Amino acid sequence: MSEKVITRFAPSPTGYLHIGGARTALFNWLYARAKGGKMLLRIEDTDRARSTEGAILAILDGLRWLGLDWDGEPVYQFARAERHREIAEQLLAQGKAYRCYASAEELQAMREKAREEGRAPGYDGTWRDRDEAEAPAGIKPAIRFRAPREGETVIEDRVQGRVVFANKELDDLVILRSDGTPTYNLSVVVDDHDMGITHVIRGDDHLTNAARQTQIFKALGWDTPVYAHVPLIHGPDGAKLSKRHGALGVEAYRAMGYLPAALRNYLVRLGWSHGDDEIMSTEDMVRWFDLDAIGRSAARFDFAKLENLNGHYLRAMPDAEIVERLKALVLELPEGAPLEKRIGPEGWRKIERAMPGLKERATTLVELLDNAAYLFATRPLDLDEGAQRVLDQAGRQTLAALLPPLETVEPWEAAGLEAAVRNFADAAGFKLGKVAQPLRAALTGRSISPGIFDVLEVLGREESLARLRDQVHAV
RNA sequence: GCCCCCUUCGUCUAAUGGUCAGGACGUCAGGUUUUCAACCUGAAAACAGGGGUUCGAUCCCCCUAGGGGGCGCCA
Numbered sequence: 156m157s158e159k160v161i162t163r164f165a166p167s168p169t170g171y172l173h174i175g176g177a178r179t180a181l182f183n184w185l186y187a188r189a190k191g192g193k194m195l196l197r198i199e200d201t202d203r204a205r206s207t208e209g210a211i212l213a214i215l216d217g218l219r220w221l222g223l224d225w226d227g228e229p230v231y232q233f234a235r236a237e238r239h240r241e242i243a244e245q246l247l248a249q250g251k252a253y254r255c256y257a258s259a260e261e262l263q264a265m266r267e268k269a270r271e272e273g274r275a276p277g278y279d280g281t282w283r284d285r286d287e288a289e290a291p292a293g294i295k296p297a298i299r300f301r302a303p304r305e306g307e308t309v310i311e312d313r314v315q316g317r318v319v320f321a322n323k324e325l326d327d328l329v330i331l332r333s334d335g336t337p338t339y340n341l342s343v344v345v346d347d348h349d350m351g352i353t354h355v356i357r358g359d360d361h362l363t364n365a366a367r368q369t370q371i372f373k374a375l376g377w378d379t380p381v382y383a384h385v386p387l388i389h390g391p392d393g394a395k396l397s398k399r400h401g402a403l404g405v406e407a408y409r410a411m412g413y414l415p416a417a418l419r420n421y422l423v424r425l426g427w428s429h430g431d432d433e434i435m436s437t438e439d440m441v442r443w444f445d446l447d448a449i450g451r452s453a454a455r456f457d458f459a460k461l462e463n464l465n466g467h468y469l470r471a472m473p474d475a476e477i478v479e480r481l482k483a484l485v486l487e488l489p490e491g492a493p494l495e496k497r498i499g500p501e502g503w504r505k506i507e508r509a510m511p512g513l514k515e516r517a518t519t520l521v522e523l524l525d526n527a528a529y530l531f532a533t534r535p536l537d538l539d540e541g542a543q544r545v546l547d548q549a550g551r552q553t554l555a556a557l558l559p560p561l562e563t564v565e566p567w568e569a570a571g572l573e574a575a576v577r578n579f580a581d582a583a584g585f586k587l588g589k590v591a592q593p594l595r596a597a598l599t600g601r602s603i604s605p606g607i608f609d610v611l612e613v614l615g616r617e618e619s620l621a622r623l624r625d626q627v628h629a630v
Numbered sequence: 631g632c633c634c635c636c637u638u639c640g641u642c643u644a645a646u647g648g649u650c651a652g653g654a655c656g657u658c659a660g661g662u663u664u665u666c667a668a669c670c671u672g673a674a675a676a677c678a679g680g681g682g683u684u685c686g687a688u689c690c691c692c693c694u695a696g697g698g699g700g701c702g703c704c705a
Binding site for chain 2: 165166169199200202204205255259266277297298299315316318319320321325326328329330332333336338339340342358361366384387391393395421424425426427428430431434450451452453454455456459463464466470512515518
């Protein structure tokens with residue numbers, strides 16, 4: 156009973172659920188599921204200025220979309236401030252914390268001086284042993300944790316191994332602000348303890364926090380949870396993942412047409428592995444996941460691999476389900492509303508019928524929908540100006556002249572036809588590079604490529620178009 | 631600046647004190663498909679550098695370089 160694993164995912168609602176957070180959530184979820192434990196969700200909203208309702212919604216939404224559920228109701232950290240304050244007062248009463256009257260300016264000067272002297276730019280302990288009688292009037296004190304000065308704090312991390320911090324490197328951090336609100340490191344310790352968290356799995360940007368939190372745990376006489384600090388995810392260039400890399404919220408990946416299963420599979424392999432296994436079901440992950448197999452080095456985010464996986468899951472998905480997902484997705488796209496209107500019930504039926512040919516050509520849902528455009532395009536087609544001009548001048552006639560009626564073309568003529576079309580397209584500078592290939596598909600009547608309808612229409616091949624439509628509808 | 635962490639093909643990674651250092655994505659070349667995609671086959675592609683320890687180091691130790699994280703009355 157007391158051995159039951161309880162993990163938590165603890166995002167701060169200051170933005171969307173980004174890709175690193177998503178992986179952290181996934182790891183926590185997997186570990187809890189793998190060990191038959193629970194994953195709790197805690198919203199760390201103690202920074203009132205930066206926390207927003209919208210961000211909370213985005214995070215919950217992102218988790219749900221990814222298929223990561225949590226046990227019980229989310230815990231809102233801000234709501235527990237009173238409890239945190241209590242603990243701070245308790246530490247104060249026990250002499251394990253003290254009041255600090257230093258002003259912001261003093262602290263700033265302190266940091267600069269320390270930096271000049273080559274020390275860590277932390278708090279110098281001015282009020283650690285100073286008599287409160289000397290406190291300046293009218294200043295509301297903050298409460299600082301009286302951190303040990305001697306010895307070392309050791310973290311036995313399940314991923315990073317044994318990490319040792321010299322206590323002199325860790326300064327006395329504020330646990331209760333002068334306005335009486337608790338700070339992160341205190342809240343985390345109290346909440347992790349009260350929530351019965353057994354395993355803390357988070358990004359390794361929290362490694363030093365683990366040392367500070369360990370000190371607080373000890374001062375309180377509480378057991379520390381097991382720590383597992385997972386390396387961060389970097390952008391394709393190796394630098395920290397940022398907006399410019401597409402370090403977007405998971406909802407952005409949804410909008411780009413990625414599937415939750417693909418993202419889960421991609422994410423789980425970033426920093427964790429199980430032999431040579433690449434494609435694995437969620438059941439496989441749960442069966443195989445363990446902390447010991449998490450690597451210690453940062454991983455770069457690679458869209459190419461994500462796309463490959465997404466294509467795999469797309470092809471494996473039942474047609475009807477893809478249509479359902481497309482319907483849900485279309486409104487998220489730019490110009491989504493008019494697009495949806497244009498597709499209409501008939502369009503969705505056509506898409507589902509054409510799905511076998513569609514889904515094996517697309518790597519994302521968005522690409523698939525794009526490829527399906529010929530099924531519901533507004534006729535006549537709206538060409539861009541340049542293309543229109545080329546066609547008007549000589550192209551339409553010339554090209555059309557090259558093509559005999561489809562009915563009269565024998566299969567072995569197709570290749571020659573293709574070459575002719577391609578040459579024309581090149582010479583005209585018209586973007587008809589794609590003309591030739593779909594044309595051949597039309598001639599052979601098999602595996603219709605997306606776009607052939609548009610091509611024939613542009614060329615004014617009404618009879619061919621009609622024939623092709625019949626073929627498709629016959630399928 | 632100080633503290634902590636990391637370093638195997640371009641990318642994600644596996645393995646081992648003695649291997650042709652394996653897989654996947656990507657790339658390239660074939661095949662299949664009279665298109666494309668998918669699929670199949672094949673190829674190129676890595677142990678950061680320098681010292682040790684050892685009969686032997688990619689693997690163990692040290693140093694260097696490079697990368698990352700942290701150093702708030704943010705989380």
